[in-house]
Amino acid sequence: MLFAGFLLGAARIAFDAVTLRHYVLLGIFCGISMGTKYTALISWVLLVLVLPSDFRPGAAPVAAIVGKELRNFVCCGYRCLRAVLSKKLVALRLPDLSSSPRIAAIFSSYEATSIRLAGGTTQCPGNRRRLGPRH
Amino acid sequence: MRFLPAIFANVILVASALGIGSLLRPLFPEKFSEIDRFALTLLGGLGLLGTILFGVGQFWFSRSAIVLVLLPGVLLSVVMFPRALGKCRTVFPVGSPPILPMAIISSVLIVTAIGGFAEPIGDMNSDAIAYHYHGPKVWLREAVIRPVPDEVLTSFPSVVETQFAALMSFGGQRAPGLFSFASLVALLLIAASLSMRLGLDGRGAWWVMALCATMPAFVPRSIRRIY
Numbered sequence: 164m165l166f167a168g169f170l171l172g173a174a175r176i177a178f179d180a181v182t183l184r185h186y187v188l189l190g191i192f193c194g195i196s197m198g199t200k201y202t203a204l205i206s207w208v209l210l211v212l213v214l215p216s217d218f219r220p221g222a223a224p225v226a227a228i229v230g231k232e233l234r235n236f237v238c239c240g241y242r243c244l245r246a247v248l249s250k251k252l253v254a255l256r257l258p259d260l261s262s263s264p265r266i267a268a269i270f271s272s273y274e275a276t277s278i279r280l281a282g283g284t285t286q287c288p289g290n291r292r293r294l295g296p297r298h
Numbered sequence: 299m300r301f302l303p304a305i306f307a308n309v310i311l312v313a314s315a316l317g318i319g320s321l322l323r324p325l326f327p328e329k330f331s332e333i334d335r336f337a338l339t340l341l342g343g344l345g346l347l348g349t350i351l352f353g354v355g356q357f358w359f360s361r362s363a364i365v366l367v368l369l370p371g372v373l374l375s376v377v378m379f380p381r382a383l384g385k386c387r388t389v390f391p392v393g394s395p396p397i398l399p400m401a402i403i404s405s406v407l408i409v410t411a412i413g414g415f416a417e418p419i420g421d422m423n424s425d426a427i428a429y430h431y432h433g434p435k436v437w438l439r440e441a442v443i444r445p446v447p448d449e450v451l452t453s454f455p456s457v458v459e460t461q462f463a464a465l466m467s468f469g470g471q472r473a474p475g476l477f478s479f480a481s482l483v484a485l486l487l488i489a490a491s492l493s494m495r496l497g498l499d500g501r502g503a504w505w506v507m508a509l510c511a512t513m514p515a516f517v518p519r520s521i522r523r524i525y
Contacts, residue, residue, distance in 0.1 A: 164478070164516060165344060165458050168485040172341045175334060175492050179327045188325040188342075195345030198352070198457035 169196040170206050177210055301415050304476045307469025310368060311347070311461060312340070312480050317374030318350075319343025333494065333503075337487035344484065347371060348457035355443035355460060363441075364464045396501050399508035403486065406511040407479065414476035422449070429454070431474065434463035486510055 173192035180186050193210065196203035319339035326335055350367055351359075422428045433452035437443045443460065445453040465473035489510045490503040498506065510516060 164485055165341075165481045168341050168481065168488050169345055171485070171488045171492055172338050175338065175488060175495060176327070178492075178495055179329060181327065184325045185327050188322060191322070191325075191342065192338075192345070195342070195349065195457060198345070198349055198455045200455055 166196060166199040166203070169199060170203065170210070173207065173210055301472065304415065304465075304469040304472040307465045307467075307473040308476050308480060310372060310468065311465055311477070313375045314368040314371030315343030315347050316340060317343065317371035317376075317378065318346050320374055320378045322346075331491075331494070333487060334491045337484065337491045340484045341488060343371070344461065344481075345457055348460045351460035351464060352443060352456060355437060355463075358441065359437050359443050359463070360441045361467050364467050368464065396504050399504040402508040403504075403511050407482065410482055411476065411479045414478050415472055416475060417471050418475060430459055430462060431466075433459050434466055434474075437463050438467055482511070482516065485516065 169192055173189055173196060176185060176189045176192060180189050189210075193203065193207035196207060316339060319342040322342045323335065323339060326338065330338075347367070351364065354363055354367055418426060418431055420427045422432070428449060429451040432449055433446060433456060436446050436452070437460075443456075443463075462474040462477070465477055469476075486507040490507050493506040494500070494503050
């Protein structure tokens with residue numbers, strides 16, 4: 164329960180953080196949260212990225228830059244996961260949800276956005292291959 | 299009489315947390331209201347206190363060490379308390395709180411407090427025992443904080459568990475259970491603070507607290523002394 168309190172406290176600070184000392188306080192609360200439960204390792208990343216960039220006007224440019232890198236990271240993670248999962252799941256005769264057209268479409272648009280933000284072309288080699296029906 | 303040590307230990311711990319948390323006040327944004335400041339002081343103090351106890355406990359975790367950690371916080375809170383008491387009325391900037399949510403919150407807090415006086419029961423299959431109480435008990439016995447080799451949960455982050463150890467040291471087995479009252483209050487305050495920041499008025503904040511207080515994730519856990 165205190166863990167939730169620490170995270171809500173961090174969110175409360177993040178909403179109004181402007182100067183360096185406010186961010187120091189945000190960092191203290193994120194650290195306390197991580198000292199309470201490992202789950203905060205995910206939560207504080209979301210706090211740092213999402214709150215300044217999406218909910219406040221005039222967001223810090225650092226958040227946008229880190230957000231772009233995070234998008235790239237997610238795309239790479241998805242590709243690796245799909246490469247591993249598709250082989251494992253075929254071997255186990257289980258349905259491979261990661262290669263379903265709907266999920267692939269979501270990640271394709273995500274990938275295209277990240278490449279565009281990175282200044283590259285939106286033509287991603289991974290998106291050209293049309294996924295066929297599973298057997 | 300057997301409940302008094304648990305109450306005493308909790309009062310000392312919360313007072314110390316408020317004192318240590320007051321050190322964070324210069325870092326608060328200027329636009330923070332009193333409820334924001336109070337909730338964050340309490341939460342920040344609890345977090346810092348647990349962290350300091352954990353750090354000191356790596357080398358020395360006897361009752362004397364715990365007293366030495368808690369004492370500065372208690373002294374700070376004694377200095378700050380009169381000023382904070384004067385501002386208590388402005389924590390909720392609303393004339394008369396709505397009856398229904400206040401009744402709900404009060405009843406949940408009463409049940410939490412009564413349930414908190416119960417002694418912990420269960421074996422190592424209970425999360426409360428294995429995760430939250432086993433480590434503190436061994437740490438106090440050994441007078442040092444170390445992971446217990448046959449229980450992996452004692453290797454997890456333990457900012458809250460070190461405070462349980464401090465409470466056990468002064469208030470016995472019942473004290474950590476009663477701490478659920480203080481942690482529930484802190485959680486409700488920060489929930490109200492966040493809701494007011496997002497545009498609700500004082501009445502809306504009371505309803506947010508009532509909704510949070512009735513969430514099963516909060517209520518049964520606080521009564522069962524699981525954090």
